[in-house]
Amino acid sequence: MTALSPARRPTPAFLLAHPAHCIALGFGSGLSPKAPGTVGTAWGWLAFLVLQLWLTPLGLGLLILLALALGWWACSVTARHMGVADPGSIVWDEIVAIWIVLWLAMPMGFWGQLAAFALFRYFDAAKPGPVAWADRLFKGFGWRGGFGILFDDLVAAFCTLLVLALWRHLLG
Template identity: 75%
Template sequence: MRKTEPLLALHPGVRFLFAHPAHLIALGFGAGLSHVAPGTVGTLWAWLAYLALQQWLSPLHIGLLILAGTAVGWWACTTTARNLRIADPGCVVWDEVLAFWLVLWLAMPMGFWGQLTAFALFRFFDAAKPGPVGWADEHFKGLGWRGGWGILFDDFVAAFCTLLVIALWRFF
């Protein structure tokens, strides 16, 4: 929880969620409304949504959804952050959703334990922000388009780190 965020940014409500289509997307269709660990809740939502989506979409279509979700998410995260007047609000979880979809898309097929490990690794890299994740988080801040990209970018770097660990785990 960031001490500098106003109360609205910490706990926006259903009214804020539905006030603008960008809010609905950026807050992960409600996952970001969680008062406890919204990033973790958003990642859990992403995991369940991915498992449902793969029943109907081919890997190619999931990849295209991630690509389109990135473009739309950049707009949604930029708009929502601007409306909350916070550079990277904790309630914005679309970045976790897209990044974890990317992890699952590139690492599947995996059983439950592999997916759980991927989840734990991603949450570690996203929350602790070691090395390159911290660099990405610090260098792309603001309320404009660059800041909107920054909301997404540090999570994509966390996804890359997660995928690197999985690749090394599978290699050795």
């Protein structure tokens, strides 16, 4: 597998060239030319709503664990093939992180889910405090880089859950 030039965006052919690419690029949502992280998060939200129709909360939790392990591998391989340590088109980290947020915060109506989505996107994009720390902690290629791609989004998910818990406590 040849690496892509860092300046090139992944193509549908790159997406289909390796199973890791398909997973890491969020089954195509990471190919969005504008805001791939937001598109990937939206895809993750929709996928979660569909998955919860068929899976129990325990089943969802086990799927999330599997998705984290599989994502670590897929993000590591795809970043290496792209030649970029943390490319914006890799969105599996956003997908799994929004699954964690929704899994732990549900049940919520549409407006609560939208608030969770918006909070997560804020923490992931703006990278305040602990999210910026997590983003700097693991860089590079291989297992460390793949974990780093996921880790800052896990911290963003934790921050989102913390704000949602405080919101529920103060308003509930």
